[in-house]
Amino acid sequence: MDPAGGAGGVRGRRPGLDTPGPSCGSAADSVDEGQTVPSVTTETDAVPSGEADPPVVDLLEPADGVPPLVEDAGALADAAAALASGTGPVAVDAERASGYRYSARAYLVQLRREGAGTVLVDPIACGGDLSTLGDALRGVEWVLHAASQDLPCLAEVGMRPDRLFDTELAGRLVGYPRVGLGPLTEHLLGVRLQKGHGAADWSRRPLPADWLVYAALDVELLVDLRDAVAADLERQGKTAWAEQEFEAVRLAAPPPPRAEPWRRTSGLHKVRRPAQLAVVRELYRSRDELAEARDLAPGRLLPDGAIVDAALREPARRDDLVAMPVFRGRAQRRLADRWWSAIQRARGLSREDQPTSAAAQDGPPPAHRWGDKDPVAAARLAAARAALAGLSERTGTPVENLVTPDLVRRLCWAPPADPGPEAVGQALRAMGARPWQAELTAELLAEALTAQPAPAQDTAQDAAQDSGGA
Incomplete structure (x- = not known):
């Protein structure tokens, strides 16, 4: 199988958005079956010579306004009924608090479906159970962007799709040079989404009004985007590829826990000796245990750099530890006994119990x-x-x-x-x-698999040739 299609698709504008220019598929209407579609390398690939690129429209507010936040069982039931009565695919997104919280739970769920409009749900206020929404959308295609990031936290609140379309993954298969939600929406639909709150602390309550605008806009055009990307998939002969990929993502099991997660500590490459690695491991474990108990991102309790610094400096006493940068702060002084106990545990290990310099290999070597x-x-x-x-x-x-x-x-x-x-x-x-x-x-x-190494050259012959000999 060698599909017709080059790196990218054809840039276009979806109808109905009050933007000039052709629809998504117009630039490729004359492409014969089996002919390569022009690669997308600039924003003007589909624009006829001599014509300016159609302007990009800034989308600052949802077309129907920001709906009230669903925060109780009655509003949740009403939302489920509205979504069930809608038509076509449903756009779905979730906001977490990565970098702020230890858990990857959803703190806001956004949905939009034709005939139902946009729904914003606070899963925390609703008791962490949104299975009513999941049941209302049985058999409906869910459209997500980078679905593998959101499906676990959606499943945690009882929402699991029966069918899936992932616009980010589809964009990779098509070959778009940039597959973030913002760049794709701008590239294919000619609309620039509001930015600025993707990395916010969505566990904050109450949620600010401008954050809710941002959240609503994330699903405002997701179904339109799905249609645009699907058109390029079909044009390039990759629809079957995408369907298999979507199903694999939908059915993917949770990844197994890492055998030695502490080895992902930033800056660990500076630590060489097993005794020092043991300090990193114990500090990492102690921090992780406390972070989980408090539902705080581990780095907010103790930065990775401080862990590595403590391992390398090898403080002799507790007072030496609290005199170090980061550890001398007020919050860290309150936790000094915890960190010092972790260091002492590491130093009490026998050589056999200390970690090796390199992680155990699972599979081929580097x-x-x-x-x-x-x-x-x-x-x-x-x-x-x-x-x-x-x-x-x-x-x-x-x-x-x-x-x-x-x-x-x-x-x-x-x-x-x-x-x-x-x-x-x-x-x-x-x-x-x-x-x-x-x-x-x-x-x-x-x-x-039949390839063989290039034959080694005779050293003496090479030397003779280098010096001008036969």
């Missing part, structure tokens, strides 16, 4: 080490990467969406005994590739 460990595997990986880069160029879809890099590394490090396309396709599917990915890449990867 690719940059393959040349020394297994030159043949390194040659396979280089050939696979080159083949996939070419396929990405032809299809206009990023390599990581054609097949995940981790899966390619695993395949090249330990290929099937039979390196033919059929066996490679089976191996890809067994490791989690979608059918379209296996079908599209199996033959290319099978050929890459």
